[in-house]
Amino acid sequence: MSKNGKRTLAGSAVVVAAFAVVFGTSLAAGPAPGLQDDVIPEAQLPEVKGTELAVLTSPPHVPPPITRDYATTVKVELEVVEKVMKLAEGVEYEFWTFGGTVPGSFIRVREGDLVEFKLLNHHDSKVPHNIDLHAVTGQGGGAEATMVAPGGDATFTFRALLPGLYVYHCAMAPVPMHIANGMYGLILVEPEEGLPKVDHEFYVMQGDFYTRGRHGEPGLQPFDYQKLYDEQPDYVLFNGAVGAMTGDRAPEIQAGETVRLFVGNGGPNLTSSFHAIGEIFDVVRVEGGTLINRNVQTTTIPAGGSSIVEFRADVPSTVLLVDHAISRVFNKGALAAIKVTGDEQPLVYDNHKGHKTADAN
Amino acid sequence: MKALLLTAAILLSVPLAAEASGPRERRDPEPAGMVRIVGGSFRPLYRQPGEELVTVASFLLDARPVTRAQFEAFVQAHPRWQRNRAPRLFVDANYLRDWEGPASAGALRARELPVSDVSWFAAKSYCEAQGARLPTTAEWEYVARADEHRRDAAADAGFRQRALELALGRRLQPVGSGFRNAWGLSDLHGNIMEWVYDFGSVFAGSDSRATSRLDRNITCAAGVTSTGSAGDYAAFLRYALRGTVEARSTTGTLGFRCARSIP
Numbered sequence: 333m334s335k336n337g338k339r340t341l342a343g344s345a346v347v348v349a350a351f352a353v354v355f356g357t358s359l360a361a362g363p364a365p366g367l368q369d370d371v372i373p374e375a376q377l378p379e380v381k382g383t384e385l386a387v388l389t390s391p392p393h394v395p396p397p398i399t400r401d402y403a404t405t406v407k408v409e410l411e412v413v414e415k416v417m418k419l420a421e422g423v424e425y426e427f428w429t430f431g432g433t434v435p436g437s438f439i440r441v442r443e444g445d446l447v448e449f450k451l452l453n454h455h456d457s458k459v460p461h462n463i464d465l466h467a468v469t470g471q472g473g474g475a476e477a478t479m480v481a482p483g484g485d486a487t488f489t490f491r492a493l494l495p496g497l498y499v500y501h502c503a504m505a506p507v508p509m510h511i512a513n514g515m516y517g518l519i520l521v522e523p524e525e526g527l528p529k530v531d532h533e534f535y536v537m538q539g540d541f542y543t544r545g546r547h548g549e550p551g552l553q554p555f556d557y558q559k560l561y562d563e564q565p566d567y568v569l570f571n572g573a574v575g576a577m578t579g580d581r582a583p584e585i586q587a588g589e590t591v592r593l594f595v596g597n598g599g600p601n602l603t604s605s606f607h608a609i610g611e612i613f614d615v616v617r618v619e620g621g622t623l624i625n626r627n628v629q630t631t632t633i634p635a636g637g638s639s640i641v642e643f644r645a646d647v648p649s650t651v652l653l654v655d656h657a658i659s660r661v662f663n664k665g666a667l668a669a670i671k672v673t674g675d676e677q678p679l680v681y682d683n684h685k686g687h688k689t690a691d692a693n
Numbered sequence: 694m695k696a697l698l699l700t701a702a703i704l705l706s707v708p709l710a711a712e713a714s715g716p717r718e719r720r721d722p723e724p725a726g727m728v729r730i731v732g733g734s735f736r737p738l739y740r741q742p743g744e745e746l747v748t749v750a751s752f753l754l755d756a757r758p759v760t761r762a763q764f765e766a767f768v769q770a771h772p773r774w775q776r777n778r779a780p781r782l783f784v785d786a787n788y789l790r791d792w793e794g795p796a797s798a799g800a801l802r803a804r805e806l807p808v809s810d811v812s813w814f815a816a817k818s819y820c821e822a823q824g825a826r827l828p829t830t831a832e833w834e835y836v837a838r839a840d841e842h843r844r845d846a847a848a849d850a851g852f853r854q855r856a857l858e859l860a861l862g863r864r865l866q867p868v869g870s871g872f873r874n875a876w877g878l879s880d881l882h883g884n885i886m887e888w889v890y891d892f893g894s895v896f897a898g899s900d901s902r903a904t905s906r907l908d909r910n911i912t913c914a915a916g917v918t919s920t921g922s923a924g925d926y927a928a929f930l931r932y933a934l935r936g937t938v939e940a941r942s943t944t945g946t947l948g949f950r951c952a953r954s955i956p
Contacts (some may be wrong), residue, residue, distance in 0.1 A: 426861060455787060456945050458861065458886070459930050460937035481937040482944035483787055506929040544858075554858040557926055558850060 377491065378403040378444040385409075386447075388437035391571045392583060392668075394533040394594060395440040398522050403444035410437060411452040412461040412480075412502075412515075419567060420574035420665065422550035425543065427572065428461070428502070428513040434572030435537035435598060436500070436517030441467075443495045443524045449474060450487040457482035460504055465490075466636070467498035467519045475503040495523035497620030497638040499596050508600045512542055512560055514572055516598030518638060523622075530642060531589035536668055537596040538604045538633070538655060539572065540565035547664060563601040568660040570653060570668040577653075577668035585645055587674030592642045593653070599635025602660075606633050608643065609652040615642040630656050645672040647681045727753040727953065728877045735835055735845070738928045749835045754828055755950035757868040757879045758807035758887060759819065761798035767819050769796050774815055783814035787943045805867040807885040807948040813940040816888045820951035827890040828952035830935065834928070837881045839874035847925065856927040859883030864946050882927065888949040892935040 383405040387395040413432045419425040430436025441447055451463050451474075460481045464473035468490045471477070477488035502515035518537060542560040543553035547567060559565065571577050585591060597604045607630040616628045620638035625631075633639045645651065653668040660666040676682075723729055732751040740747070768774045768789075775795035776788050789810050793799035798808075811819075813827075820826050840846035840855075847853070859872055859882035866884050873879045881887075922928070938947070 458864065458946050460933050479937045481934065481939075481942055482946060483785075484937070484942070505933045506926045509926055509929075544854075554861065557854055557857060557924060561924065 380405055380444075380446045383407060386439055386441065388431060388439060389535070390431070390433045390437060391435055392534045392536060392577055394438055394520075394535050397526060397529075397533075398440060398442045400442060401524075403442065403446065405446045405448055406441050407448045407450070408439055409450045409452065410439075410463070411454060412457060413454045414457050414459075416552065418573050419541065419543070419553065419569075420548060423543075423545075423548065423574075424552045425541065426513070426552070426554075428510060428515050430463070430500070430502075430515060430517050434514035434516075434539065435535070435596065436515070438517065438535045438594070439500075439519040440522065441492050441519070442522045443492055445492045445521075446489060447492055448487065448489045449478070450485060451478040451480055452485040453480040453482050455483040460484075461502050461510065461515065462486075462504050463500055464503040465498060465500040465519055467492055467494075467496070467500070467521050469493050472503060473500075479504065492521040495521045495622065497521075497594055497596070497617070497640050499598065499636050499638055501598060501636070508560055509555060509557075511598060511600040512540070513555060514539065514598075516596070518594055518596045520594060527592070527640075530592045532583070532585050533592045533594065534583055534670070535594050536570050536577065536653060537572075537598055538568065538570055538602075538606075538666065539598040540600065540602045541567035541569060543567065560600070565602065565664065568602060568655060568664040568666040570666060574665040575667075579669075582650070582669035582671050584671045584673060587645055587648045587672050587677065589672075590642065590644045591670065592640060594638070594640055595633060596638040597633040597635055601635060602655075602657075603635060604633040605656040606631050606639060606641070607654050607656040608641070609654060610649050611643050611645065611651045613641040613643050616640070617642075645670070647677045648672050648674045649681075723753060724953070726756055728756050729955070730754055730832070730836055730876060733835065733844075735838060735847070736922070737831065737834055738922050738925060738932060747831045747835075749829075749831050751955050752828070752832055753825075753953040753955060754832070754836060754876075754878065755825075755952070756877055758885050758948045758950045759816075760805050760868050761792075761808045762804040764808040764811065764819060765796065765798040765804075767822055771818070771822060772796070774818060779815065781941070783941055784812040785941050785943050787945075788812060788815070790943075791945075806865050807868050807880065809865065809885060809945050809948045810943040811888075811948060812943050813888050813892060813938070816949040817890070820949075823951055825951035825953045827888055827949060830889045830891050832952060833881075833887065833889045834931075836874070836876055836878055837928075837931075839876050839878070841873065842875055844875050850924060853925050853927065856882045857930075860886075860927045860930055885948040886931065886934055886944075886946055888947065889935065892938065893940070 380403045386406050386408040389395050410430050414428050416424050416426050427434050453461050460479060462475045462478040464475040466473060468474045470490055474488050478486045480486050498519050500517050500519055502510035504510055542556045543566045544556045545553045595606055613628040616625045616631045617640035618625050620640055631639050649672050651670045651672060654661045655666040730752050732749050734746040734748045737747050772778060777795045779788060787810050798804055817827055838845045838847040840852045862883050869879045871880050871884045872882050
């Protein structure tokens with residue numbers, strides 16, 4: 333869709349930039365007239381051909397890139413399951429999940445696709461749930477259409493109008509609790525032209541958790557309302573558990589390979605200062621949108637927001653993914669890892685000891 | 694048809710709540726298994742526009758949720774409520790799905806569990822067969838404010854946290870084995886969620902993210918204006934469930950108990 337629309341958008345951006353320079357105003361001051369006119373006329377929506385069932389994946393896996401060059405009807409079926417899982421060693425928590433994992437299943441569609449979305453709520457659930465996908469243009473992002481009692485299901489259809497990496501989450505009352513229990517995930521709307529090819533793609537999502545017991549206190553820990561209210565989490569985690577993506581569970585890649593991370597932040601409360609220890613992000617698709625920044629050390633990911641970061645793993649090491657609000661790493665669990673194996677590259681990095689970098693895990 | 698029945702239910706619930714004079718009431722004040730609740734006023738989670746307090750007249754309420762054994766006796770006496778006979782207009786496909794047979798609740802150990810997988814229609818008929826009725830939302834919420842010692846502990850953050858933990862805790866334990874409050878009522882928090890007569894009349898909202906006003910667009914939900922109530926997450930969960938089920942819905946964690954008006 334909208335080759336025209338894109339040109340208009342780019343043109344408007346130039347106008348805004350020029351305006352900003354001339355008048356010394358911030359770009360954040362608001363869109364120039366014309367940006368709001370960039371709505372795609374119905375006639376420009378791509379023709380939808382055929383139907384396919386979406387491939388959903390659990391973290392840290394990402395469905396394969398879309399090779400289609402046309403829009404289709406994508407059917408997504410996602411079931412809400414309330415289940416006890418490991419939060420940390422010796423600590424359990426009753427998570428509320430989209431598809432049985434925290435974060436929920438990764439959904440991948442193409443710009444222009446018509447998405448037929450079915451949300452099911454498991455019969456044994458205790459409470460009703462729904463879903464708000466930030467990729468949706470429409471009432472509540474689908475929340476209104478998908479309220480489902482235990483044992484029920486609901487379906488709605490939306491057009492994936494704009495490319496980007498979007499958060500989805502539950503929006504039933506009390507919303508902060510549904511999110512704090514793990515009800516979030518990511519949906520990628522690939523641009524028509526696709527994303528540049530990389531060797532590996534992974535799915536990482538941060539969330540903050542509030543338990544009655546302090547960090548590490550063993551047993552089945554109930555949700556703590558007061559800590560949520562005070563915004564004082566006991567756990568800040570990548571992919572829903574301490575160590576979900578470290579040690580044996582850290583993905584392994586080869587030095588010289590390229591990596592793309594689809595990173596989300598479910599919150600409910602904290603903003604992430606996302607950083608990779610021992611790497612520099614070659615590319616950051618800022619906030620999951622079309623703006624590209626390069627050579628970035630740390631990128632901000634708001635609660636209910638995302639980022640796409642890409643880097644080439646130049647040397648063998650264990651790349652640590654952290655929230656650089658660093659006590660969250662040291663005390664609250666905000667740590668994931670990617671193991672990079674291969675030959676040392678002393679012209680890039682030399683530890684002067686003649687042996688491999690110690691495994692940080 | 695369903696819409697008509699729902700409308701009728703909602704309309705009927707109003708005089709029930711206001712005058713507390715339900716149909717088929719009995720004169721004997723405290724039948725077996727029931728507790729006399731002294732009426733009073735409280736500030737509910739959701740209020741009608743302009744409404745400050747809700748007043749509940751004195752009434753009688755089952756001390757415990759209805760058990761599988763009790764519901765078995767009901768379907769044996771009223772075969773039209775057996776799962777293979779109940780019309781799909783009144784029950785969904787999961788009605789009494791875990792039962793051993795259409796008129797048999799199953800093993801001995803299951804008999805004292807609260808009955809679940811029952812629709813609003815079935816629950817209402819059960820209560821009517823006992824000369825009783827379902828409690829209203831106001832009545833249910835009124836008694837749910839009690840902890841073990843106080844009839845109104847709703848402002849206590851510690852009690853609210855406990856009620857929330859109970860609500861999310863283990864389900865379907867033998868009735869009476871859990872939390873028993875100052876009224877002498879068991880299992881209001883934890884074990885099972887419960888149908889109320891006017892379940893659909895207050896709508897928790899599909900998209901309720903603001904703390905002060907849950908959803909301005911939803912009729913009847915004036916929202917939470919007292920800051921204290923915004924922390925009553927157990928109540929939010931109850932209202933959310935009541936707002937999403939239909940009268941024919943059944944779920945594995947939704948049962949009921951019966952009430953009677955006092956003349």
